[in-house]
Amino acid sequence: MPITTADVLACLRKMADVIHENKEYLTELDSAIGDADHGINMDRGFQSVLKKLPSVEDKDAGTILKTAGMALVSSVGGAGGPLYGTAFMQAGMAVAGKYELEAEDILAALEAALKGVVMRGKANLGDKTMVDAITPAVAAMREALRNGAGTAEALEQATAAAEKGMKDTIPMLAKKGRASYLGERSIGHQDPGATSSYLLIRTIAEIAREKE
Amino acid sequence: MKKLINKPEDVVKEELEGVALAYPDLVKVHFDPDFVYRADAPVKGKVAVISGGGSGHEPMHGGFVGVGMLDAACPGQVFTSPTPDQMLEAAKTVNSGAGVLYIVKNYTGDVMNFEMAADLARTEGIRVLNILIDDDVAVQDSLYTAGRRGVGTTVLAEKIVGAAAEKGYDLKKVADLCRKVNINGRSMGMALTPCTVPMAGKPTFELAEDEMEIGIGIHGEPGRKRMKLKTADEITEMLALSIIEDSTYTRTVREWDEDKGEWVDVTLVDPPFKAGDQVLAFVNSMGGTPDIELAIIYRKLHEICEKKGLKIVRNLVGRYITSLEMQGCSITLLKMDDEMIELWDAPVKTPGLRWGI
Incomplete structure (x- = not known):
């Protein structure tokens, strides 16, 4: 069964819940290697997304995602705002005009999101950023679909890859963002951006699973 | 908090x-x-x-x-x-x-x-x-x-x-x-204490009573090096030399x-500083450090600049770019021309x- 715009809306609402529940956890991770605001900023951003959703309930998936992206850009601040905002806007452009999303559409949206994040932040794999969680997730989903997996299963494999990517940031030396200023001292801490990316990807998988 | x-x-x-x-x-x-x-x-x-x-x-x-x-x-x-x-x-x-x-x-x-x-x-x-x-x-x-x-x-x-x-x-x-x-x-800063972001409610990092953090930014983030607390003169020298001897x-x-x-x-x-340069010397409080201590820092900075052949043509001493209530200071030297x-x-x-x- 394809993912409908109602599912997309439910997914964004659930993302807001998940971020809210993990607000302190993300902030704590950020206080080790950043400036202790990632959870706070992301929570403020997704609360702003929630406020915007009623105005696009009858719109296509692309418009809904772009609206969420705009809300994030104008409310999150920090690096997270432009990065996640760009990710959602690019994902929205990839599924513009669609009211039902097949597995390939979701993959295209995730690929566009990743491309947007890389364009905006110029981070490479291994720099200890969001990119380290999203890149393996996109690759895992692509691979799963090629092997005949359904939407939920492919997204669950993407989640597992994102989780591994997130944990793999622990021994990494940060090369982007504020954590890079710590040099060697950034080693041994999990990247907060990779963590929020994992949480969001996991939420998409959960929505897809509930659907099946 | x-x-x-x-x-x-x-x-x-x-x-x-x-x-x-x-x-x-x-x-x-x-x-x-x-x-x-x-x-x-x-x-x-x-x-x-x-x-x-x-x-x-x-x-x-x-x-x-x-x-x-x-x-x-x-x-x-x-x-x-x-x-x-x-x-x-x-x-x-x-x-x-x-x-x-x-x-x-x-x-x-x-x-x-x-x-x-x-x-x-x-x-x-x-x-x-x-x-x-x-x-x-x-x-x-x-x-x-x-x-x-x-x-x-x-x-x-x-x-x-x-x-x-x-x-x-x-x-x-x-x-x-x-x-x-x-x-x-060029600038360099240090902290005697961390600061607390109101929304976070707790200090951004921890420093023992006898420790200081060198090379901090302005966001309560930890710096490059943590060390035992030193005197104002020693700290000023550390900060000033990092700037003056920067390549x-x-x-x-x-x-x-x-x-x-x-x-x-x-x-x-950025060209390095050299003897004979005219500079503006800026001693800044991170928020919680009082003027009395900034003056002690400036006193030593003046001496170091003189020794290194840098001519202080203007200065600024006070609280201008802060990290909430953090105690600490930063030093900035700016090479000046007539314009x-x-x-x-x-x-x-x-x-x-x-x-x-």
Whole structure:
């Protein structure tokens, strides 16, 4: 069964819940290697997304995602705002005009999101950023679909890859963002951006699973 | 957490309300999106100089809005970059038609948000250039990090560039001057205590009673090195020598190329200080360090500069770019030429810096 715009809306609402529940956890991770605001900023951003959703309930998936992206850009601040905002806007452009999303559409949206994040932040794999969680997730989903997996299963494999990517940031030396200023001292801490990316990807998988 | 606040989530909004009430002759405050702007903006024929960044560094940037300095300042949440909608709206409000310069401290978030804002403003027909400030010598290499952070030199750039805009420099000249100030300025900071972001409720890092952190930025982030507390003279020497003995610093930054109509990578080179240079010496409190201690720091800095053959032609001592209530200080040295000295001396009238008017 394809993912409908109602599912997309439910997914964004659930993302807001998940971020809210993990607000302190993300902030704590950020206080080790950043400036202790990632959870706070992301929570403020997704609360702003929630406020915007009623105005696009009858719109296509692309418009809904772009609206969420705009809300994030104008409310999150920090690096997270432009990065996640760009990710959602690019994902929205990839599924513009669609009211039902097949597995390939979701993959295209995730690929566009990743491309947007890389364009905006110029981070490479291994720099200890969001990119380290999203890149393996996109690759895992692509691979799963090629092997005949359904939407939920492919997204669950993407989640597992994102989780591994997130944990793999622990021994990494940060090369982007504020954590890079710590040099060697950034080693041994999990990247907060990779963590929020994992949480969001996991939420998409959960929505897809509930659907099946 | 012990602070003079009401609710943590209201800190920035209530601060802006207070600023508007305290300085109605100098500034106005626009809410949602939030920005502070000159009471007489837009000033006919003048390039508009806008800066912004996370809150918690007061008086920077909002306290530097006024005659001879900034036309507008966009405050983010505490230690969090402001967002493009604020920067765009501020540009629309203060642009007189002569264009806008965004002075951006080199932090990943600030850079991205100001780049997005500049792109948006250009689609609305506003000429915008972005110049980065990246003067923190605590960050040694630019290859494996986001590059040097923007710290103390930002205050000096806002004053000098603001005076140039007031004097009638065009946008290109204002931007070139800002770049010149940046490559001639270097800073280094240290902390005796961490600080507490109101929304987080607890200190950003921990320091034992007998420890200090060297090479901090301005966001309560830990620095490069933690060590046992030393005397003021020893600390001043450590900070000053990191600046004076810093070698040539080269990095690539993104700037907007008006002729090509695209963002281009520009390589900038900071020359090291040398004996005979004229400098502005800036001793800054991180928020919680009192003037009495800053004077002790300045005393030693003066001696070190003299010994190294640097001639202090101007100085600034006080609390100008802070990390909330953090105890600690930063030192900035800016190599001055006659143009910069004249612009430094030009009249300024803002909540945080006033002379000559």
